[in-house]
Structures are given as C-alpha cells and as structure tokens.
Amino acid sequence: MERLLIESALERVRHALEHNDIDQAVAIIESLRPADQAEVFSELDEEDQEALLPRLSPEDSADILEELDEEEAAELARSLPHHTLARIVEEMEPDEAADLLGDIPPEQAEAVLASLEDPDEVRPLLIHPDDTAGGLMTSEFLALRRRTTVAEALEAVRRWHPEGHVADHLFVVDRNGVLCGMVTLRQLILAEPHQRMMDIMDPEVISVPVGTDQEECARLMDRYDLLVLPVVDEHHRLLGVITVDDLVDVLQEEVTEDIQRLGGSQPLGGPYLDTRVTRVARSRIGWLLLLFVTETLTGTVLRLFEHELDAVVSLTFFIPLLIGTGGNAGSQTISTIIRALAVGDIELGDALRVLWHELRVGLVLGMAMGAVGYARALAWGTESAVASAVAAALLLIVLWANVIGSLLPLLASRLHIDPAIVSGPFMSTLVDATGLLIYLYVAKLILGI
Amino acid sequence: MERLLIESALERVRHALEHNDIDQAVAIIESLRPADQAEVFSELDEEDQEALLPRLSPEDSADILEELDEEEAAELARSLPHHTLARIVEEMEPDEAADLLGDIPPEQAEAVLASLEDPDEVRPLLIHPDDTAGGLMTSEFLALRRRTTVAEALEAVRRWHPEGHVADHLFVVDRNGVLCGMVTLRQLILAEPHQRMMDIMDPEVISVPVGTDQEECARLMDRYDLLVLPVVDEHHRLLGVITVDDLVDVLQEEVTEDIQRLGGSQPLGGPYLDTRVTRVARSRIGWLLLLFVTETLTGTVLRLFEHELDAVVSLTFFIPLLIGTGGNAGSQTISTIIRALAVGDIELGDALRVLWHELRVGLVLGMAMGAVGYARALAWGTESAVASAVAAALLLIVLWANVIGSLLPLLASRLHIDPAIVSGPFMSTLVDATGLLIYLYVAKLILGI
Numbered sequence: 001m002e003r004l005l006i007e008s009a010l011e012r013v014r015h016a017l018e019h020n021d022i023d024q025a026v027a028i029i030e031s032l033r034p035a036d037q038a039e040v041f042s043e044l045d046e047e048d049q050e051a052l053l054p055r056l057s058p059e060d061s062a063d064i065l066e067e068l069d070e071e072e073a074a075e076l077a078r079s080l081p082h083h084t085l086a087r088i089v090e091e092m093e094p095d096e097a098a099d100l101l102g103d104i105p106p107e108q109a110e111a112v113l114a115s116l117e118d119p120d121e122v123r124p125l126l127i128h129p130d131d132t133a134g135g136l137m138t139s140e141f142l143a144l145r146r147r148t149t150v151a152e153a154l155e156a157v158r159r160w161h162p163e164g165h166v167a168d169h170l171f172v173v174d175r176n177g178v179l180c181g182m183v184t185l186r187q188l189i190l191a192e193p194h195q196r197m198m199d200i201m202d203p204e205v206i207s208v209p210v211g212t213d214q215e216e217c218a219r220l221m222d223r224y225d226l227l228v229l230p231v232v233d234e235h236h237r238l239l240g241v242i243t244v245d246d247l248v249d250v251l252q253e254e255v256t257e258d259i260q261r262l263g264g265s266q267p268l269g270g271p272y273l274d275t276r277v278t279r280v281a282r283s284r285i286g287w288l289l290l291l292f293v294t295e296t297l298t299g300t301v302l303r304l305f306e307h308e309l310d311a312v313v314s315l316t317f318f319i320p321l322l323i324g325t326g327g328n329a330g331s332q333t334i335s336t337i338i339r340a341l342a343v344g345d346i347e348l349g350d351a352l353r354v355l356w357h358e359l360r361v362g363l364v365l366g367m368a369m370g371a372v373g374y375a376r377a378l379a380w381g382t383e384s385a386v387a388s389a390v391a392a393a394l395l396l397i398v399l400w401a402n403v404i405g406s407l408l409p410l411l412a413s414r415l416h417i418d419p420a421i422v423s424g425p426f427m428s429t430l431v432d433a434t435g436l437l438i439y440l441y442v443a444k445l446i447l448g449i
Numbered sequence: 450m451e452r453l454l455i456e457s458a459l460e461r462v463r464h465a466l467e468h469n470d471i472d473q474a475v476a477i478i479e480s481l482r483p484a485d486q487a488e489v490f491s492e493l494d495e496e497d498q499e500a501l502l503p504r505l506s507p508e509d510s511a512d513i514l515e516e517l518d519e520e521e522a523a524e525l526a527r528s529l530p531h532h533t534l535a536r537i538v539e540e541m542e543p544d545e546a547a548d549l550l551g552d553i554p555p556e557q558a559e560a561v562l563a564s565l566e567d568p569d570e571v572r573p574l575l576i577h578p579d580d581t582a583g584g585l586m587t588s589e590f591l592a593l594r595r596r597t598t599v600a601e602a603l604e605a606v607r608r609w610h611p612e613g614h615v616a617d618h619l620f621v622v623d624r625n626g627v628l629c630g631m632v633t634l635r636q637l638i639l640a641e642p643h644q645r646m647m648d649i650m651d652p653e654v655i656s657v658p659v660g661t662d663q664e665e666c667a668r669l670m671d672r673y674d675l676l677v678l679p680v681v682d683e684h685h686r687l688l689g690v691i692t693v694d695d696l697v698d699v700l701q702e703e704v705t706e707d708i709q710r711l712g713g714s715q716p717l718g719g720p721y722l723d724t725r726v727t728r729v730a731r732s733r734i735g736w737l738l739l740l741f742v743t744e745t746l747t748g749t750v751l752r753l754f755e756h757e758l759d760a761v762v763s764l765t766f767f768i769p770l771l772i773g774t775g776g777n778a779g780s781q782t783i784s785t786i787i788r789a790l791a792v793g794d795i796e797l798g799d800a801l802r803v804l805w806h807e808l809r810v811g812l813v814l815g816m817a818m819g820a821v822g823y824a825r826a827l828a829w830g831t832e833s834a835v836a837s838a839v840a841a842a843l844l845l846i847v848l849w850a851n852v853i854g855s856l857l858p859l860l861a862s863r864l865h866i867d868p869a870i871v872s873g874p875f876m877s878t879l880v881d882a883t884g885l886l887i888y889l890y891v892a893k894l895i896l897g898i
Contacts, residue, residue, distance in 0.1 A: 005721070034673075035672045035673050035674075050696055060809070099482075111479050111777055121452065157638050157639075158638060158639055168617040168633065168634055184635060185617055185634040185635060186606065186617055188638075189603055189607060189637075189638070190606075190607055196878075223693040224484055225484075227693070243675040244693050244697075247697070248670075248693075248696070248697065249671075251697065251700060252671070256788050256792060259707070259787070259788045262711065262784055262786060262873075263711075263780045263781050263784020263785060263873065264780050264781050264784075265781040265784070268785065271789070271794040272793055272806075273794065273799060277806060277809040277810050280806070280810045281810050283813055284781045284810070285813075285817060287777070288774070288781070288817075288818065289817075289818075289821065291773070291774070291777050292774055292818060292825075295773040295774060296770055296825060298770055298773070299766045299829065302765060302766045302768075302769075303766055308763070309762075309765065313755070316758065317748045317752055318748060318750070319740070319769065319884065320744065320768065320881050321744045321745055321747055323769055324740070324747070324772075324877070325737070325744060327743055327873040327874070328713055328736070328737055329733070331713050331873060331876070332712050332714040332733045332737070333712075335708050335711055335712020336717065336721060336729075337721070338703050338708070340720070340722075342719035343705060345626070345720040345721045346721055350722060353722060356720065356864040357721075357726060360726040361726050361730050361733070364726065364727070364730040364734075365733060368734060368740060369737060370740075372738065373741070376741075390706075415584055424711075424873050424874075425776070425777040425780045425873075427662060428773070428776065429773060429777070432769050433769075441741070
C-alpha cells in the first residue's frame with residue numbers, strides 16, 4: 001500500500017527538483033507521514049537532500065532525521081551548518097537527539113549543544129551506552145509530587161509541550177526525585193479535582209536501573225505489557241522513560257543479531273547494503289576459519305579409516321549423504337531449541353525433559369531415514385551389507401545429531417553465553433566429524449573389514 | 450529478578466496447598482502481577498490448578514487464563530463448570546475470550562456464551578481467523594460522534610469501564626459507524642469543554658481491513674509507531690482495535706516461525722515442550738526426506754568421478770572439508786539476506802546490488818580460505834598439485850556458496866514465497882552436490898587425470 005504512495009511521491013519530488021521547483025518538492029514531502037517522508041528522502045541524491053532539508057520546517061526535518069538509518073542521518077547531519085542542525089535537534093526527541101549527536105564529530109556535537117535552548121535535556125543522555133536503558137530512555141517526562149492535586153496535574157499536562165509523541169503516563173516523585181508512583185491520564189480524568197497524586201497513583205511501578213541491558217528492558221516490557229518503563233539511578237531517582245516504540249525496535253535488532261549468529265556470522269550492527277564489503281567479510285571470516293579448522297577433523301577421521309575405504313570404495317559414495325543428513329537433523333533441533341530458550345518456553349531446569357523429547361524425536365526420524373537410506377542404497381546396486389551399514393549409521397547419526405543439537409544451546413545457556421552463538425554451522429561441523437566416525441566404525445563392524 | 454520471586458511464591462503456594470490452607474495459597478497468588486501469577490500457576494499440578502481457580506477472584510482468574518499458553522488455558526477451561534468459566538470469561542478482554550472459546554469444545558463454548566451478560570461483545574470476534582486483524586482485535590473501544598463535545602467525551606470516558614488495559618485513544622465515527630477520526634486523552638485534556646470531536650480529532654487515521662494478515666498489521670504499527678490500529682469492514686465501519694501489546698506477541702510469533710523454518714523444519718505452532726514427539730517429528734520429516742533425496746546427488750557426482758578418486762585416493766580426504774566450508778559460507782550469506790529482507794533493509798529491486806556485494810565478500814573470503822586450505826593440505830603431507838586443487842576449489846566453492854546464498858532468498862521473495870522457507874539446510878544441501886562437482890572437476894583439470 002504505502003509502497004505505491006512512496007513511489008509516486010518520490011517521482012513527483014524528483015520531477016519538482018528537476019524543474020528547480022523546490023517549494024513544490026517541500027510541499028510534497030510535508031504532506032507525508034514521518035516514516036514515509038524519511039523513506040522518500042533517503043532515496044534522493046545527497047545534494048538534493050542537503051538542498052531540501054534546510055527548507056523543510058525544523059519539525060519535519062527532525063522527524064526525518066529520527067526515522068532515517070543511523071548512518072544516513074549522521075552523514076546528513078555532518079553536512080549541515082551548526083545553527084541549522086541545532087534548530088532541528090531542538091525539535092527531536094531527546095533520546096534520538098542524543099543518539100544523533102553521538103554519531104557526528106565531537107566538535108560539531110559540542111557546537112550544536114552550545115546553540116541549544118535547553119542542552120541539559122540532551123547532555124545527560126550522551127553518557128549512556130546505546131544498548132542500555134540509559135541509551136534508550138528519553139528525558140521527556142512529566143514528574144509530579146505526591147501532594148499535587150488532580151486539578152494541578154491536569155493544568156501541568158496542559159502547560160507541557162513535549163517534542164515527541166510521549167505515552168500518556170505521569171510520574172510521581174518525592175522531593176529528592178525518587179520515583180514513588182505512576183498515574184495515567186485516564187486515572188486523572190476519572191478522579192475528583194481535589195484528590196492528590198498519592199491517593200490515585202499506582203505505587204508499584206516496575207522500573208530498571210540506568211545500566212540495564214536493552215534486551216532485559218524489552219523482555220520486561222513484553223512480559224508485563226508495559227507501555228512505558230521508567231529508568232532510575234542507584235538512589236531510585238527518576239532519570240528517564242523508555243517508551244514501547246523503542247521496545248519494538250530493540251526486539252527487531254536483537255532478533256536480527258540472533259539470526260545472523262545462527263547463520264554463523266557476527267552481527268553486522270547496521271543495515272546490510274550500507275555495510276562495507278570488508279566489514280561483512282570480517283564479520284564472517286572468524287567463524288569460517290574456526291569451522292574450517294574443526295572441519296579438518298573429518299580429514300583426520302578419513303585417514304584413520306584409509307584401509308577400510310580402500311577395501312570397499314563404495315563406502316565413499318555415502319559420506320556426504322550421511323554427514324549432510326546428520327547436519328540437517330541437528331540444524332532442525334538446534335534452531336527449535338534456541339528459539340524455545342529465547343522466548344522462555346524452556347529453561348535450563350528442563351534440560352533432561354528436552355533431551356528425552358529429542359531422543360524420541362531422533363529415534364522416530366532416524367528409523368525413517370534408515371529405512372529410506374537402505375532402499376536408496378540397494379537401488380543404486382550397492383551390496384546389501386554396505387546398505388545395512390548405511391542404514392544403521394543413518395539411524396545412529398540422526399539420533400546423535402538430535403542430542404548434540406539440543407545439548408549445545410543448553411550448555412551455552414548454562415555457561416551464560418547467548419545460545420544463538422552456537423550457530424547451525426558450528427553444530428553441522430561437529431556432527432560432520434563425529435558422524436563420519438560413527439559411519440566408518442559401524443561399517444567396519446558390519447562388513448568385518 | 451522475577452525468577453527468584455516466582456520460585457519463592459511457588460514454594461509458598463505448594464507449602465500452603467500441602468497443608469490444605471487454600472486461602473493462604475490464594476492470598477499468595479493474588480499478591481503477584483498477572484504474568485507472574487500465570488507462571489506460578491502453570492507450574493502447579495493439574496488438580497491443584499482446578500482446586501485453586503474457582504477460589505480466585507474472577508478478575509485474577511481471567512488474568513491467569515489470558516497469560517497462560519493457549520493450550521494450557523484451554524485444558525484448564527475445559528475442566529471448569531460452565532457457570533464458573535462464564536464468570537471468568539466475563540472479565541477477560543474480548544479478543545482473549547474469543548481465542549479461548551475457539552479452543553474449547555463448541556458445546557461448552559456455546560453454553561458459556563449463553564451465560565454471558567453481553568455475548569455480543571465476544572461472538573463477532575469468533576468468526577475471524579486467529580492470524581488476521583479480526584483475530585487480533587478487541588471489541589473494547591470507545592466510539593464518539595463528530596458533534597460530541599469535549600465535556601461529553603470526558604463524561605463518556607468516566608462512565609466507561611473496560612475489562613482490559615486499553616490504550617488511551619477514542620474513536621470518532623459517523624452515524625453508520627464509519628471511522629472518521631481519532632482523539633487521544635491528551636487532546637481531550639488540552640481542548641476546551643465546548644469544542645467538538647470534529648474540531649480536535651486527527652482525521653487521518655491509519656486503519657486496516659478486518660482480513661489483513663497479522664504480520665502486515667505488525668509491520669504497519671512498527672513503521673508508524675502506532676499504539677492502536679483500528680480495524681474496519683469493507684464499508685470502513687469500525688469493528689475493533691488492535692493494541693500494541695498484541696503487536697509484540699505477533700512479532701515474537703512470526704520470528705519463531707522464521708527461525709524454525711531457517712533451521713529446516715515446519716513451524717511447530719506451539720510451545721516446544723507441550724508439542725508431542727510425533728508432531729515435532731512430523732514437522733521435520735518432510736524437509737529431512739527432501740534434503741536426503743537432494744543430497745543423494747552427491748553420491749551421483751562421486752560415482753561420476755569414481756575413476757579419478759581411485760587414481761588419487763587423497764582427494765577423498767578433503768571432501769567433507771570442502772563441502773562443509775561451502776555450506777558454512779552459504780549459511781552466513783543466506784541468514785543475513787533473509788533477515789535483511791524481513792526488516793526491509795533490502796528489497797527485490799536491490800537484487801543486483803546484493804549479488805555484487807556478496808560476490809566481493811565471497812572473493813575476499815574465498816581467497817582467505819584458499820590460502821589457509823593450501824597450507825593445511827601441505828601440512829598434512831599432501832602433494833602440492835592436490836593442495837593447489839583444494840585451494841582453487843575452496844575459492845570457487847565459497848564464491849559459489851555466496852551467490853547461491855544471496856540468490857535463493859531473493860528468488861523465493863520474487864515468487865512470493867516466504868524467504869525463510871529456503872532454509873539453511875536446503876542451501877547447504879544444494880552447495881554440497883554442486884561444490885563436489887566443482888572440486889572434482891577442478892582436481893581433474895589440475896591433476897590431469
């Protein structure tokens with residue numbers, strides 16, 4: 001739906017720019033929603049962007065910078081004069097402003113901060129790492145005292161003009177700024193004008209210390225269906241608020257990291273096409289080398305059984321088939337278990353139940369694959385003793401792969417390592433070498449070589 | 450944090466139940482937050498659950514049934530007498546109530562519906578598939594007319610007592626129920642009492658038709674940072690509202706499916722440990738068999754080169770190493786591309802850029818692996834001609850795996866298939882057979898056999 005809208009807007013903007021009708025281009029962009037504005041904007045040439053941005057209202061420019069990818073936004077910001085950038089930053093949500101200022105050269109950031117009307121709204125946010133509660137929170141919140149009346153609170157809401165779309169929650173603090181409760185706009189409307197915050201507030205507010213990891217924040221907000229999550233310092237003083245739209249972004253980011261890890265690379269930490277080839281290669285080479293070294297074990301195993309392979313050459317034909325099937329069975333298991341751990345369907349205490357589950361699944365699958373493998377080997381004209389060895393090896397390898405696939409993530413979790421790190425490729429590589437050992441040993445026994 | 454709290458609560462509840470002090474057990478559970486209540490509850494024996502639930506307040510029971518896994522909730526609901534269940538369902542959010550009623554036997558659901566005070570709140574929700582906008586929406590919303598004044602609207606908010614925690618949004622409809630705008634509580638507070646909804650409402654509300662897929666709803670809410678998403682029928686009449694907490698659950702569910710597919714199995718569609726062994730096995734056997742058949746191509750390739758393998762037996766030792774490395778390089782690529790497609794970092798139109806990106810990454814990685822492979826082969830005492838063949842094959846196979854790993858998901862997307870379906874195992878299997886062909890052909894050329 002919005003794809004068409006964006007294509008058409010983009011075409012009209014380009015057309016206007018070609019005819020030097022910059023007012024028309026500005027008008028088209030201003031008619032769009034922020035997310036769409038940013039998408040149209042990011043498709044334009046750099047020089048068009050730099051020409052357009054100062055002509056848009058600071059509010060719209062702020063929206064666009066908030067919605068663009070971090071690197072694109074920083075690049076654009078770097079090209080702007082300090083006072084133009086300051087006027088835009090003024091209109092950004094403080095948490096987004098802090099993120100942007102952290103991505104441009106420190107001198108420019110200082111100059112922009114110096115030109116801000118209220119730099120203290122942004123400055124404290126600059127010190128927190130991006131992936132913690134402090135890096136996610138905004139300093140835009142309304143804090144009231146316990147004795148404030150509902151009438152006064154409503155008046156405060158009317159006087160307050162936040163930049164961003166903030167959630168409809170007010171916070172109650174004591175004289176030292178210590179968080180003591182939360183009130184929703186709905187509660188304000190339902191209450192009598194003379195009631196005090198302490199009478200209507202919910203005193204049991206879930207909050208997090210400023211250094212809390214963003215994944216933990218997201219988990220808490222998801223679990224307790226929170227729209228806002230207050231962030232406090234070591235004295236439980238209210239520092240800022242995380243809103244639910246940030247949570248969704250965090251969840252998406254964490255899942256991206258998990259999926260990239262599952263595929264056996266380090267997380268890229270940025271949009272794919274904007275990541276340089278050397279950086280993409282760097283994110284993969286470490287694992288690829290480690291896996292290569294592990295995989296050389298297969299060569300060692302094969303040399304161990306050189307005599308047997310020489311005696312019955314047809315054994316060789318089944319090698320990729322057997323270890324490939326083991327790797328596939330293991331991948332199926334490991335991805336299921338890693339996800340079950342991530343969403344909390346299973347915990348460490350369930351290790352034995354998980355193992356028992358996978359042993360039975362492995363037995364069912366192994367028997368099925370063994371039967372199919374036996375038939376396939378005979379159809380190839382393989383002698384029946386070799387076919388039997390293939391079938392027995394398939395059963396054992398699938399069983400073994402299911403065990404490895406379930407134990408590896410549980411073990412990682414036990415060692416407080418992110419289970420997604422034990423990637424599919426890592427498991428396949430392990431199963432390759434051990435599966436080969438199983439196959440050749442079984443063949444040796446059955447064929448008596 | 451909440452882990453300890455839950456363990457301790459669980460212990461105290463069990464202790465109370467052992468001493469038949471059911472009041473104490475009820476008191477402990479009622480002191481917890483809904484998500485924690487559900488977790489403690491789900492750890493109890495079935496008979497304890499059945500004994501406890503009727504003793505809890507209907508509000509708390511409703512919260513617990515909402516938070517439990519679908520199957521657990523349905524099982525528990527089935528064990529309750531109709532009137533008890535009706536009292537609980539009365540307190541549930543209508544969308545959750547509808548989901549639960551859809552999971553119990555139709556006769557029981559009918560009996561419960563018949564005992565409800567306002568069955569029309571739930572009944573219409575029963576007809577929509579679970580994974581569409583209609584299945585996600587709740588029928589609890591406040592709809593006002595365009596000429597309603599702010600004072601009247603505030604009065605309506607005061608009189609309204611929704612069961613769930615609803616977002617602070619009011620909707621404006623015309624006399625036929627057609628959605629024409631949205632008003633937040635904040636706007637009501639800021640406005641003058643005599644102003645009318647048509648003056649203060651935001652008329653440009655993003656809404657979705659009732660049959661929209663849940664993934665599309667989640668994407669829209671994420672993109673436009675929406676807290677609520679109204680659902681309309683074909684005449685644009687307001688039917689219900691999706692709230693942001695449902696969005697988070699949808700995102701988690703979709704990611705789980707993607708990760709299970711990436712691992713090469715069909716989505717389980719339920720919590721891991723609650724899924725029967727036969728069902729888990731069924732979700733995997735199809736892919737495992739398909740991959741097995743594909744993987745037998747490796748046997749065909751090996752037989753094709755039987756003469757060469759007989760002539761230079763040491764070629765065999767590198768087979769698993771080479772195809773394993775190809776599979777790993779392909780997995781790294783495919784997981785990155787699938788995720789980049791899912792979050793919208795790349796689109797179909799970027800196919801050539803993606804391919805160019807991966808060709809260069811593949812070249813860098815392939816040269817590195819070729820060099821390492823050459824050194825490793827020599828260290829094993831392999832003759833230098835074979836080592837050269839291994840190095841050249843490694844370079845080509847990694848390059849090839851990167852091409853396959855980037856083209857497969859793009860192709861799937863082009864064919865309107867979920868790219869996550871082209872799982873890692875599928876790609877590995879393809880690369881196994883083709884990589885083998887590359888290796889043996891290169892060896893044949895270099896060794897002149």
